[in-house]
Amino acid sequence: MAAADIALAPAPLTLDRVPLFGAFARALLGTHGVLALVAVALLLILWAGAVVAFGLPGLYLPAVVAAPLMVAMLVLISRG
Template structure:
């Protein structure tokens, strides 16, 4: 057996499916990473402008929650 032998490599037999919670956490991690990138690129405006842009979204979500 050498280091480049094809017999040493085993192919996966089954595919694993990710549960929805994994996708949610991956999405949250992506948003935090993008927000951090905007802070690095633009400084303080990169910190507060995305938060200010989400104010109408949160306001609408609160209205929808309160209406049942």
């Protein structure tokens, strides 16, 4: 029996093997202590993908939506 005759079973596809979300999944599982950094990087990657897919509206619409959310967050923080 030659080494080429042995068939290797494919590795199961888990969330940590997906290239874009793999680091985020590993951070959620606790193997890395950089969850906030990975979350910010993932949001920037998604935002860049929106710019590539939709052009200029993909650049400014997430910022337009985020502005009222930040104002609401500041109001909630200031209320105690």
